[in-house]
Amino acid sequence: MEAFLHQVFSGLANGAIYASLALALVMIYQSTHHINFAQGELAMFSTYLAWAMINAGISYWMAFALTVIASFFIGLTIERVIVRRVADAPILTLVVVFIALLVILNSITGWIFTYTIKVFPSPFPEQPLFGPYISSHEAGVVGVSLVVLLLLFLFFRYTSLGLAMRATAENAVSSRLAGIRVGWMLALGWGLAASIGAIAGMMVAPIVYLDPNMMAGILLYGIAAALMGGIDSPFGAVVGGLIVGVLENLMGAYVVGTELKLTVALMLIIGVLIFKPTGLFGRHFVTRV
Amino acid sequence: MPLLEVSGLTGGYGMTDILHDVSFSVEQGGITTILGANGAGKTSVLRALCGMLRVSDGSMQFAEQKLNGRATESIVRLGIGHVPDGRGTFLNLTTEENLRVGAMTRKDKPGIAQDFDRVYGYFPRLKERRHQQAGTLSGGEQQMLAIARALMLRPRLLLLDEPSFGLAPLVVQDIFRIMRTINDEQKVAILLVEQNASLALELANLAYLLETGKVVMSGPARELREAESVRRSYLGY
Numbered sequence: 340m341e342a343f344l345h346q347v348f349s350g351l352a353n354g355a356i357y358a359s360l361a362l363a364l365v366m367i368y369q370s371t372h373h374i375n376f377a378q379g380e381l382a383m384f385s386t387y388l389a390w391a392m393i394n395a396g397i398s399y400w401m402a403f404a405l406t407v408i409a410s411f412f413i414g415l416t417i418e419r420v421i422v423r424r425v426a427d428a429p430i431l432t433l434v435v436v437f438i439a440l441l442v443i444l445n446s447i448t449g450w451i452f453t454y455t456i457k458v459f460p461s462p463f464p465e466q467p468l469f470g471p472y473i474s475s476h477e478a479g480v481v482g483v484s485l486v487v488l489l490l491l492f493l494f495f496r497y498t499s500l501g502l503a504m505r506a507t508a509e510n511a512v513s514s515r516l517a518g519i520r521v522g523w524m525l526a527l528g529w530g531l532a533a534s535i536g537a538i539a540g541m542m543v544a545p546i547v548y549l550d551p552n553m554m555a556g557i558l559l560y561g562i563a564a565a566l567m568g569g570i571d572s573p574f575g576a577v578v579g580g581l582i583v584g585v586l587e588n589l590m591g592a593y594v595v596g597t598e599l600k601l602t603v604a605l606m607l608i609i610g611v612l613i614f615k616p617t618g619l620f621g622r623h624f625v626t627r628v
Numbered sequence: 629m630p631l632l633e634v635s636g637l638t639g640g641y642g643m644t645d646i647l648h649d650v651s652f653s654v655e656q657g658g659i660t661t662i663l664g665a666n667g668a669g670k671t672s673v674l675r676a677l678c679g680m681l682r683v684s685d686g687s688m689q690f691a692e693q694k695l696n697g698r699a700t701e702s703i704v705r706l707g708i709g710h711v712p713d714g715r716g717t718f719l720n721l722t723t724e725e726n727l728r729v730g731a732m733t734r735k736d737k738p739g740i741a742q743d744f745d746r747v748y749g750y751f752p753r754l755k756e757r758r759h760q761q762a763g764t765l766s767g768g769e770q771q772m773l774a775i776a777r778a779l780m781l782r783p784r785l786l787l788l789d790e791p792s793f794g795l796a797p798l799v800v801q802d803i804f805r806i807m808r809t810i811n812d813e814q815k816v817a818i819l820l821v822e823q824n825a826s827l828a829l830e831l832a833n834l835a836y837l838l839e840t841g842k843v844v845m846s847g848p849a850r851e852l853r854e855a856e857s858v859r860r861s862y863l864g865y
Contacts, residue, residue: 506729
């Protein structure tokens with residue numbers, strides 16, 4: 340029982356990270372119908388920035404904040420400079436651009452920071468503070484993710500800018516006709532997604548260690564989570580993330596063994612796409628003719 | 629000097645021109661209607677004004693500003709409210725959020741609050757449903773919401789694309805009555821594109837008849853209403 344509970348809790352902690360990444364994917368998908376395959380590598384690059392700052396003697400939370408801000412501008416710039424130019428191109432062009440971004444970010448990071456695996460610090464204490472089933476870092480990850488979620492919810496629900504971004508995601512033409520600068524809203528979406536990804540990266544790095552390939556698996560889990568929840572539903576992304584996290588851990592511990600954990604995620608992706616493409620909370624698109 | 633002056637407008641999608649040498653104007657505080665059958669190019673005229681159609685020739689002048697080559701967002705910010713075909717409702721947002729989106733470009737909070745009251749005054753049904761998701765509104769209510777959303781911009785010119793489309797006759801009459809009120813009270817000029825010629829000609833002071841992308845007849849609405857050919861083809865008597 341104890342082992343089981345431990346698996347569930349650490350699954351929730353992993354799930355919170357997948358949920359964050361899924362949320363970043365959904366944010367871009369909602370407004371552009373692009374799945375940003377480079378989301379994970381972007382997060383990885385941000386985490387290296389944080390590592391460099393911490394190594395330079397900046398305190399953890401200061402580095403955390405600076406990384407979130409820097410990532411925002413990196414995401415924004417990538418949208419403005421690269422993605423915008425191919426936004427109307429055929430889907431295959433976009434996929435190639437996103438995969439190219441993924442490889443470029445990966446190799447640039449490797450070139451700057453080398454491929455040696457590094458230890459990334461956790462801001463949370465070593466000794467478990469919340470009982471025997473969950474480590475402080477895991478509890479901290481869940482806490483940080485909840486704060487991020489809450490902030491995003493408040494932003495989208497109660498601010499004008501949040502409303503403008505929601506409007507843009509739903510109907511870009513109508514938003515233009517209301518005078519909203521749609522291009523900037525899309526860029527902001529990229530910035531926010533990159534910030535959320537950066538947080539996910541910094542939270543997962545103490546668990547998986549820092550190396551340029553650290554996000555490859557995490558991104559797959561994130562995509563599985565987003566698809567499971569319904570690729571256009573932010574709420575679904577969060578629920579999907581938690582389900583994938585727990586399921587992955589339990590399957591790994593009791594059914595398929597740890598080597599096949601990632602396979603579980605891939606099977607989930609294929610299963611959802613075949614049997615329920617809209618996911619748990621996705622919208623069915625009905626058009627009245 | 630008219631508020632909107634379009635002359636020699638030619639343009640279309642891709643390589644094909646849909647509009648050919650189209651000229652018309654909307655007076656300050658006036659109502660102009662463009663009539664025509666399905667596919668005559670009425671919607672394309674409105675799209676051209678809002679920078680959503682390739683314009684290859686001609687000029688569009690709004691309140692001494694050239695519209696040619698401007699981005700949609702910038703044209704709208706000059707004070708042109710566009711109620712597009714299909715209404716462009718944000719179905720997942722509430723009625724009130726739809727209206728807030730309409731006022732997105734404005735900063736004057738008291739003015740916005742005033743306009744909320746004003747549009748709720750015109751459309752009391754929207755007030756009743758202000759916390760409801762817009763997707764759950766009826767077709768007529770969504771049309772009202774689309775007009776209200778455009779009004780939240782405090783436009784000087786309102787572009788209306790077939791507001792009567794798909795609505796019950798009583799609802800259509802209601803909407804046309806409110807458009808008259810809006811025009812009277814707020815001095816908002818209106819460019820109305822319609823298939824329902826009799827209602828449109830009653831409302832408008834200037835009228836243009838569009839056929840396959842060309843203006844084939846124009847003049848005071850009164851005169852077009854009495855013209856033999858318009859009566860037979862568009863008014864049905």
